[in-house]
Amino acid sequence: MKETIKIQADELIQMYEKMLHDLSYDLHERYSHLLTGLLHQMDQESQGSKSALLLTHIIDDMRSKSNETTPLSLAQRGVIPAVKQFSKEIENRFGVTVRLLTENGSFSIDQRILFRLIQQTILLIVEHADTDAIDIHLEEESATFQFLSPHEQIDVDGEGFLRLIQKRTGMELKIEQRSGLWFWIYFKKRGE
Secondary structure, three states, X not given: OHHHHHHHHHHHHHHHHHHHHHHHHHHHHHHHHHHHHHHHHHXXXXXXXXXXXXXXXXXXXXXXXXXXXXXXXXXXXOHHHHXXXXXXXXXXXXXXXXXXXXXXXXXXXXXXXXXXXXXXXHHXXXXXXXXXXXXXXXXXXXXXXXXXXXXXXXXXXXXXXXXXXXXXXXXXXXXXXXXXXXXXXEEEXXXX
């Protein structure tokens, strides 16, 4: 029975990743290129500098969303460059600095799943913690997110996505708070 659930989870993850890849491709390759062609045509006609500025902003935003959805560096170079790229997107979009301080992880889980775990955790912290900086430490078989927050309580994953990934990866999330300094620590369950 457990093997059937694992196969279904793998199929769901593959489907989700393919949908994100298709969306990223459409944003970057199709729509932003069409708008870039329109921008070049406007430049040749020497009209609409305000329109050209707006188009440039739309093109940059679409490419940014494309990279955020499916970082090109994830497939080519691995999870660390993808996290660094996503961190830049978070800083540009929300003004929250995300620093990857240690990169010593030797995780035995799929790189895409590890990236989604890190990505969704960053987004949860940004959305709920009212912080301006997140430090990430990737150690052997653990990932720690450290940040300051004025909140006494932080809603952790109301939609259950992190619980699903934790179950899929065999990791647990431990949350500690000391005088406004929060630690969200993922670690491998014993015997996994």
